[in-house]
Amino acid sequence: MTLENIILEQEKGIATIFIHRPDKLNALNKATIQELHETLALIDNNPDVRVVIITGSGEKAFVAGADIAEFAHFSTEEGEQLAAKGQQLLFDFIENMKTPVIAAINGFALGGGLELAMACHFRIASDNAKMGLPETSLGVIPGYGGTQRLPQLIGKGRAMEMILTAGMIDAETAKNYGLVNQVVPQSELIGFCTGIAQKIMRNSPVAIAKAIEAVNANYTSGVNGFDVEIKNFGACFATDDFKEGTTAFLEKRKAEFTGK
Template sequence: MAYENILISNEEKTAVITINRPHSLNALNALTISEISSALDELQNDAETRVIIITGSGEKSFVAGADIKEFSDFNQEKAEELARTGQNNLFNKIENLNKPVIAAVNGFALGGGLELAMSCHIRYASDNAKLGLPEVTLGLIPGYGGTQRLPKLVGKGIANEMIFSAKMISAQKAKEIGLVNEVFPIEELLAKTKELASTIARNSPMAVSKAIKATNLSDTERGFETEIVSFGELFDMDDKKEGVSAFLEKRKPNF
């Protein structure tokens, strides 16, 4: 499928989605959100793809936010539809995808950009990255899950400070508070992210998929039961048989 605002590359069971709107610092507009959503559907159904990386083009910006021009004249009804559609079609889709999605945050990740990164399962950042939710400076609040995901990642107090003050934080500060996993020089970021993706891709895709589902429910009443059921289900699947056989035979598994 041909895309206008994103690029897709594939390498050793890893797909890289690059948001390619450098003239607007890769800001998210409706078309870009739709294209990323379609690409995720395509990659989820591709048996050769086991891990997905999302990044931005260039070295200045992952995603600098939503394209404000698109919704500047919206009323309440249209704004609610915008937020609901975006969450359902992209942000929630990423979080619940059955394959790991890693954000390679290269530069600015503001507003919808940070919300996009937070919806990913893992976040690596470049040392020049700046992260924040500046919506209150526009008389708004985050609408793509920011008020829900940020407190779960960094705690309610720090999340409140970031959202209420609208201040940006550095990549190193983001690592200190648990918002990103690792920080690398910009020139190493994508290679390091691919290294992690390659490590994950060597493991059982079925087990990783079950782990995503269980960890996503870790703060709900269904978390423990989901883990128990998923653990049991895997015992009847080929990946478990191959993994255990490989361990007993002292060889690497072939998933």
């Protein structure tokens, strides 16, 4: 697969994806969404990759939004199709990956960029990051899950304010809101995320995938998250990782998980 809009680096169980459209501040277009989907689909089925970090190329932007020129003249039907396909291919796909995905927000994360970050399992921001959903200033609304995920993360009132004013917030405000977990200097961002990834990789890949599924169930309409937790808890008992984890604990040694 030839990658034109992203750069993929893989080392010691961590896949780092750089969205690389420097002339567009890494704005998302259909081609980039497709590349991300295909790359992430391969990663999610690769047992050698235990954690994914998504970030933007350069120092100015994570993703500064969607590529407006691509859809400025769309019809109602084309707009609906754009949102539906994007959510299916990328945003919902990331949220439901069994491999943990960390958003390393370096600089601007606006519109589709913030929606991409919110689809990841959690977010770390550089101290110069700016976040917002400016779509209403363009006469449209967020279409890649922003109206749904932002209230889940920061509450309805704050989400309404951000969406209706089309304003930006800085990294510290985002942390106070609960939109990002940590704020670090930009020069330390990838290293910090790598450190978290290494902590994740000490644990069972099977259990992590089951935990992601159970947490997401609480935010899925018509699904009882407690039932999913009970089912997934029981399913873990049949895994090699459970046997290894409990045996290692009783033997007072470090567990060596295989992901089976």
